[in-house]
Amino acid sequence: xxxxxxxxxxxxxxxxxxxxxxxxxxxxxxxxxxxxxxxxxxxxxxxxxxxxxxxxxxxxxxxxxxxxxxxxxxxxxxxxxxxxxxxxxxxxxxxxxxxxxxxxxxxxxxxxxxxxxxxxxxxxxxxxxxxxxxxxxxxxxxxxxxxxxxxxxxxxxxxxxxxxxxxxxxxxxxxxxxxxxxxxxxxxxxxxxxxxxxxxxxxxxxxxxxxxxxxxxxxxxxxxxxxxxxxxxxxxxxxxxxxxxxxxxxxxxxxxxxxxxxxxxxxxxxxxxxxxxxxxxxxxxxxxxxxxxxxxxxxxxxxxxxxxxxxxxxxxxxxxxxxxxxxxxxxxxxxxxxxxxxxxxxxxxxxxxxxxxxxxxxxx
Amino acid sequence: xxxxxxxxxxxxxxxxxxxxxxxxxxxxxxxxxxxxxxxxxxxxxxxxxxxxxxxxxxxxxxxxxxxxxxxxxxxxxxxxxxxxxxxxxxxxxxxxxxxxxxxxxxxxxxxxxxxxxxxxxxxxxxxxxxxxxxxxxxxxxxxxxxxxxxxxxxxxxxxxxxxxxxxxxxxxxxxxxxxxxxxxxxxxxxxxxxxxxxxxxxxxxxxxxxxxxxxxxxxxxxxxxxxxxxxxxxxxxxxxxxxxxxxxxxxxxxxxxxxxxxxxxxxxxxxxxxxxxxxxxxxxxxxxxxxxxxxxxxxxxxxxxxxxxxxxxxxxxxxxxxxxxxxxxxxxxxxxxxxxxxxxxxxxxxxxxxxxxxxxxx
Numbered sequence: 001x002x003x004x005x006x007x008x009x010x011x012x013x014x015x016x017x018x019x020x021x022x023x024x025x026x027x028x029x030x031x032x033x034x035x036x037x038x039x040x041x042x043x044x045x046x047x048x049x050x051x052x053x054x055x056x057x058x059x060x061x062x063x064x065x066x067x068x069x070x071x072x073x074x075x076x077x078x079x080x081x082x083x084x085x086x087x088x089x090x091x092x093x094x095x096x097x098x099x100x101x102x103x104x105x106x107x108x109x110x111x112x113x114x115x116x117x118x119x120x121x122x123x124x125x126x127x128x129x130x131x132x133x134x135x136x137x138x139x140x141x142x143x144x145x146x147x148x149x150x151x152x153x154x155x156x157x158x159x160x161x162x163x164x165x166x167x168x169x170x171x172x173x174x175x176x177x178x179x180x181x182x183x184x185x186x187x188x189x190x191x192x193x194x195x196x197x198x199x200x201x202x203x204x205x206x207x208x209x210x211x212x213x214x215x216x217x218x219x220x221x222x223x224x225x226x227x228x229x230x231x232x233x234x235x236x237x238x239x240x241x242x243x244x245x246x247x248x249x250x251x252x253x254x255x256x257x258x259x260x261x262x263x264x265x266x267x268x269x270x271x272x273x274x275x276x277x278x279x280x281x282x283x284x285x286x287x288x289x290x291x292x293x294x295x296x297x298x299x300x301x302x303x304x305x306x307x308x309x310x311x312x313x314x315x316x317x318x319x320x321x322x323x324x325x326x327x328x329x330x331x332x333x334x335x336x337x338x339x340x341x342x343x344x345x346x347x348x349x350x351x352x353x354x355x356x357x358x359x360x361x362x363x364x
Numbered sequence: 365x366x367x368x369x370x371x372x373x374x375x376x377x378x379x380x381x382x383x384x385x386x387x388x389x390x391x392x393x394x395x396x397x398x399x400x401x402x403x404x405x406x407x408x409x410x411x412x413x414x415x416x417x418x419x420x421x422x423x424x425x426x427x428x429x430x431x432x433x434x435x436x437x438x439x440x441x442x443x444x445x446x447x448x449x450x451x452x453x454x455x456x457x458x459x460x461x462x463x464x465x466x467x468x469x470x471x472x473x474x475x476x477x478x479x480x481x482x483x484x485x486x487x488x489x490x491x492x493x494x495x496x497x498x499x500x501x502x503x504x505x506x507x508x509x510x511x512x513x514x515x516x517x518x519x520x521x522x523x524x525x526x527x528x529x530x531x532x533x534x535x536x537x538x539x540x541x542x543x544x545x546x547x548x549x550x551x552x553x554x555x556x557x558x559x560x561x562x563x564x565x566x567x568x569x570x571x572x573x574x575x576x577x578x579x580x581x582x583x584x585x586x587x588x589x590x591x592x593x594x595x596x597x598x599x600x601x602x603x604x605x606x607x608x609x610x611x612x613x614x615x616x617x618x619x620x621x622x623x624x625x626x627x628x629x630x631x632x633x634x635x636x637x638x639x640x641x642x643x644x645x646x647x648x649x650x651x652x653x654x655x656x657x658x659x660x661x662x663x664x665x666x667x668x669x670x671x672x673x674x675x676x677x678x679x680x681x682x683x684x685x686x687x688x689x690x691x692x693x694x695x696x697x698x699x700x701x702x703x704x705x706x707x708x709x710x711x712x713x714x715x716x717x718x719x720x721x722x723x724x725x726x
Contacts, residue, residue: 050438050474071417106698107417170713177709179546179582215546215586219578222585316706327694331473339683342544343710346537 006049015043027332030155071109074325075134076100077125078141079115079150079166086141090274090299091176091314095140095162098318106326110138115146126153135334136325140318142166144208145246155335158328160321164210169336172328174321176312177344178209182216184349185272185296185310190220193358194294195228198268200254200278203234204244230266233259235277254281263287270294270355275307295354298347308352316345373416382410394699397522438476441692442501443467444492445508446482446517446533453508456617457668458543458681462507462529465685473693475503482513493519502701503692507685509533511575512613522702525695527688531577537707539695541688543679544711545576546583551716552639552663552677553587560725561661562595564588565635567626567645569619570601571611584639597633600626602644618643627652630660637661637722642674661722665714675719683712 008026012019017040024032025040026049076099078086086092096112103110111134115122129137129152139150140162149168152159161173182199189197199217206213214232221229235254236243259281271278275297282289289295300309320343328334375393379386384407391399392407393416443466445453453459463479470477478501480492496504497520506517507529516535519526528540549566556564566584573580581599588596602621603610626648638645642664649656656662667676687710 050471104417179579180709183582211586212546214589215582218585218589219582222578222581313706316708320708323694323698327690327697330694330697331690339680339713339715341541341683341687341710341712342547343708345706345708348706 006044006047008049011040011044011047011049014047015040028334029332030334071107072136073109073111073132073134074103074136074138074322075129076110076112076138076140077115078112079146080141080143081116081146083114083117085143091312092141094314095318095321098315099138099140099162099322100318101315102319102322106322108136108322108326110322115150122151126156130156136329138162138321138325139166139171140321144204158325158334160325160328162317162321164208170340172324172337172341172343174317174324174343174345175209176314176317177346179212179216179219180344181298181310181312181347182213182272183220184347185298186217186220188308188349189270189272189294189296189355190223192355194270195224196230196267196269197224197228198230198262198266198271199232200259200271200273201232201234202244202252202274202277203236203238204246206234207245230268233262235259252276254278256281256284260285263293268293269358270296272296272298274299275301289354290356294356297354300350303350305350305352306354308350308355310347310349312347313345320345373411373414375416378407378411378414378416381414382407395701396699397701438474439503440499440501441470441475441477441503441505441689442480442496443477443505443507444480444482444517446513447508447510448483448513450481450484452510456508457666458679459508461681462685462688465682466505466507466529466689467685468682469686469689473689475689475693477505477689482517489518493523497523503696505529505688505692506533506538507688511571525692525701527692527695529684529688531575536703539691539704539708539710541684541691541710541712542576543681543684544713545579546586547711548665548677548679548714549580549583549639550587551714552665553584555675555716556637556639556661556663556722557587557591559722561637561722562591563597563634563636564591564595565597565600565629565633565638567600567602567621567638567640569611569641569644570603570605571613571619573601574612597635600629602626621645621648623648623651630654635660636725637663639663639665641666656721657723663722667717669717670719672717672719673721675717675722677714677716679714680712687712 008019008022012022015022021032021036022040022044025037026044028037028041076096080086100110113125114120115125120128135157137152137157137159139159142150142163142165144165146166148166150166154169159171161171163175164173186197199213201213217232233254235258237258254277259278263285271293273295279289279295282293287293295307297307297309300307300311303311324343375386375389379389382389388399388403389407389411392404393411395404443463447453454463467477481487482489482492496502502524504519504524504526506526509517509530509532511532513533515533517533521536526538528538530542531540553564568580584599600621602625604622604625621644626645630652638660640662645662646656649660654660662674664674664676667674667678669678691710
């Protein structure tokens with residue numbers, strides 16, 4: 001190899017194809033047969049071809065964008081029981097807002113598609129997206145009861161999933177770091193002098209995040225004495241499954257009687273949970289926060305200092321999904337990845353009056 | 365986004381309104397550290413108010429014309445390690461592959477990757493920052509930091525985009541990429557349960573678990589929680605908790621279990637299958653006359669696939685290195701510098717391989 005840089009034209013000449021074909025092959029474009037792509041990729045590598053990363057961007061600009069003056073569109077694909085049902089929940093509206101803002105910042109449009117739209121099927125959706133020249137898809141807000149597979153013509157698309165559902169295909173995904181968030185909460189409670197730490201979580205919500213709430217709690221409990229470890233109070237009870245599995249009918253408050261039994265039996269000094277799960281029940285049971293029991297919210301919304309807890313940064317999840325998708329499009333990656341990755345967004349801790357430090361209180 | 369008469373708002377429009385040169389607007393919108401922060405914010409706010417939105421492909425063109433035309437060399441990314449010796453990390457399989465994967469991906473994307481060792485004679489963290497800046501290197505991969513090397517890395521982060529591989533150093537909290545230890549051990553437990561085993565033992569080096577934020581422990585306990593209480597056995601972490609220095613400062617890339625406590629754990633809990641790393645337990649099992657798979661089954665969580673003899677999970681270390689470079693390239697592309705306000709962790713999944721060391725339980 002002499003000093004001159006190997007160009008696309010050199011590769012094309014050697015392969016006996018047009019330079020456009022080489023360019024398509026190196027971007028792994030699905031328009032070429034897979035065999036042709038791998039043959040040309042191999043040849044380019046043998047000849048020592050390496051792209052200039054910025055020239056690469058120029059090629060994608062000239063080749064794809066110049067004729068179309070409107071902002072390219074990304075699809076935001078949801079699969080809830082109703083078109084906008086996910087907007088009434090925790091987290092999901094913020095995922096979308098974060099994705100939308102980041103898309104705009106990067107110069108994309110973000111269009112919402114509902115998989116249950118009358119007349120739309122998983123089969124016809126690929127065609128609809130192709131017709132609209134949409135190559136990038138965010139998969140988000142899939143109800144647990146909506147089936148666990150999404151069959152698009154994945155070769156055509158770059159895709160990123162928010163959260164865990166559907167599990168198939170295994171796409172790159174982005175989500176909140178539940179495991180780390182509950183660990184952070186337990187560590188803060190321990191640092192404030194608490195030893196009897198109770199964790200209350202919705203069974204369906206734990207299931208939906210691959211039980212990473214449970215994982216984080218169990219891991220941190222290793223730092224407590226065995227007699228101080230309180231089992232997580234998951235609600236509702238394991239049976240009937242439908243009561244916690246179905247996203248739409250699932251209760252969002254603990255059942256009073258089993259919750260009270262658990263409180264009496266284990267006597268937690270502090271509860272780690274979500275306000276709406278436990279605060280109404282605590283009120284009915286006449287247990288005052290923080291006089292009778294301290295409280296840490298791992299879905300903290302009010303960061304004024306009244307409540308201690310972890311803010312989950314949902315917008316950052318949505319924004320990051322768009323950033324990753326833009327990167328994939330930039331680098332010409334499409335299809336289901338061979339080795340998938342999960343990107344977790346950290347939570348942010350806030351001190352609050354609901355969980356005062358026991359150490360400061362007992363200090364002289 | 366369009367202005368009122370439907371014409372697209374351009375950089376020139378923003379520049380005219382702000383009374384600055386168009387280059388300043390371009391720098392401000394790329395959040396380039398060369399402009400004072402106040403100026404950047406003022407121009408960014410103005411552009412936003414005027415409804416300016418970049419064309420993502422045009423942005424790539426600007427990046428191309430503005431930065432690359434004058435220089436024909438491939439841009440360089442720094443790969444900064446902090447091991448006790450310059451190349452010591454290359455003897456640890458995972459670390460050597462992190463680098464190989466990062467280097468391959470860098471070449472793939474048209475960068476070159478250059479290794480810097482923080483303990484180079486005469487080097488300080490401060491000096492490294494100056495050298496990188498002087499050489500026009502603004503992308504940094506932080507990797508292979510020994511646990512005993514201190515937990516802080518102080519560069520002038522505002523000048524750099526950076527991604528960390530693995531967990532050390534913890535400060536500053538940069539975006540990081542690592543193997544999904546939690547998911548890898550969970551995958552292994554699910555596979556051996558599906559194969560019919562119930563008494564599942566897990567053996568891990570205490571320092572290795574510590575250095576991945578106890579994510580091995582987290583994953584194992586989470587899956588074990590689904591087993592009947594009588595089948596749950598405690599994790600065998602070695603060496604023993606005290607003295608801390610023994611596991612905290614482990615520099616041997618191939619540590620082994622202490623035979624006596626390991627034998628006691630085996631005898632007490634009688635696992636049907638052991639999840640661990642071959643190098644940890646195989647020599648001790650051999651000395652104790654415990655055969656795989658006749659006496660105990662074995663699943664290697666650090667599998668180097670050997671043609672179906674050993675079952676286990678291959679950790680895709682080279683992908684970790686590759687993903688770190690991909691994330692760094694995207695950050696550079698969007699001109700994101702400095703320590704992120706909300707850091708993220710990207711975990712790479714492992715890949716399961718069936719093997720004779722853990723056959724299906726009849």
